Amino acid sequence: MPRPSELPPIKEIGAIGWMRKHLFSSWYNTVLTLVSVYLIVTLIGPLLNWVVFEATFAGSSSSDCKGEGACWLFIGQRLNFFIYGFYPDALQWRVDVMFGLLAVAFAPQFMERFPARKYFGLFGMTGLPLIGYFLIPGGWFGLEEVQSSKWGGLMLTLILAYVGILAALPLGTVLALGRRSDMPVIRGICVVFIEVWRAVPLITVLFMASVMLPLFLPEGMNFEKLMRALIGIILWQSAYMAEVVRGGLQAIPKGQYEAASALGLGYWKKMGLIVLPQALTLVIPGIVNTFIALFKDTTLVLIIGLFDILGAVQSTITDPAWQNVAIEGYVFVAFCFWVFCFGMSRYSQNLERKLDTGHKT
Known part of the structure; x- marks a missing residue:
């Protein structure tokens, strides 16, 4: 009677298997991994202090x-x-509209199942530049130049x-x-x-x-x-x-x-x-x-x-x-x-x- 198939060794699959294959596959890879971990641990603390913990986010001057x-x-x-x-500050809404249209045109391209996303892409390559030509510089349709x-x-x-x-x-x-x-x-x-x-x-x-x-x-x-x-x-x-x-x-x-x-x-x-x-x-x-x-x-x-x-x-x-x-x-x-x-x-x-x-x- 054939024996049932056994699961792969735990050291060959999952996170442990990935680490053995990519980080500790040889002695020099092991050394490089340990050195990299040491540098990250040494530098991450001061970097976080400068970026976040000791940084100034609010104030007036x-x-x-x-x-x-x-x-x-x-x-x-x-x-x-x-x-x-x-x-001009009063006209920056035009630029905001273009930023929004840019996001509408290209954000769906990163979503595989987004319906009709190719039409959004076509709009980004044809309609969006045309709208920007009239909207950003103005001088058309009563818009200030x-x-x-x-x-x-x-x-x-x-x-x-x-x-x-x-x-x-x-x-x-x-x-x-x-x-x-x-x-x-x-x-x-x-x-x-x-x-x-x-x-x-x-x-x-x-x-x-x-x-x-x-x-x-x-x-x-x-x-x-x-x-x-x-x-x-x-x-x-x-x-x-x-x-x-x-x-x-x-x-x-x-x-x-x-x-x-x-x-x-x-x-x-x-x-x-x-x-x-x-x-x-x-x-x-x-x-x-x-x-x-x-x-x-x-x-x-x-x-x-x-x-x-x-x-x-x-x-x-x-x-x-x-x-x-x-x-x-x-x-x-x-x-x-x-x-x-x-x-x-x-x-x-x-x-x-x-x-x-x-x-x-």
Whole structure:
């Protein structure tokens, strides 16, 4: 009579099994684990004291920050400036509406079972930018106009990143297709465009867009500084995006192209229905990595006089009324960037798992 199957040893499953496999699998892993635990235990106490227990959260002025902990009162007192910049207080409801619509459009993308979530995503890529075009600057439908020179803080960071991401992906895709074109003229133009823009650092592009671009425009035509920065960011980012998409196109087996041609599909139908969906799926990590890099590079607009969230914090910590709060300001900026970058990273991982077809390159 066969004996009934026995349960795995307790040391091989559960938390103990995981620790044996990942933390104590060898002598050097054991040493590294013990050293890491020692450092965490040693540092966690002073860090918690500075962040929470000895920190100052309430008060009316910098004189209330008397302890040795963090002065989070500084963040609370200047939070409005960090988010809206110089945008008029009475009109900040417009920005709040856009923040709300942004959350409505993209929060459902993290919920697998949320009904019609793809339509919310489509709204975020089409309707949301259109609403923002009329709502944020004003001047339409009786709304008071607000010059872009008054935009700043987190609002400006999100505008730069969102518009840059939204425009760079399709433009980069077209450039990638052009670089693989059989027509020498189209391929040459795309190659020159991509290589020139990739060879120039973004800080130089911003200087050129801010100073040199107006010199090439017809007399009487001029763009605001923010628009010039957006043009430079989009063109620069599209060159990097083109190379990411080109890598995905090259990873598609030749048989896919031949099968699409055998079905009688034209070039654009072959690319739009067969090749590009597979190529973009393969390079989701590269695309999101490029988006995250762009989001962080928006801080460079400070050099042309645009105050994003980092510029807003830097301009505030120089105020004599708030001394020795630079660390708190930079921690706040780092936390804001981490939230958005981590969110994009997690969404890309969820999208990878959903679109995974078992294709191996």
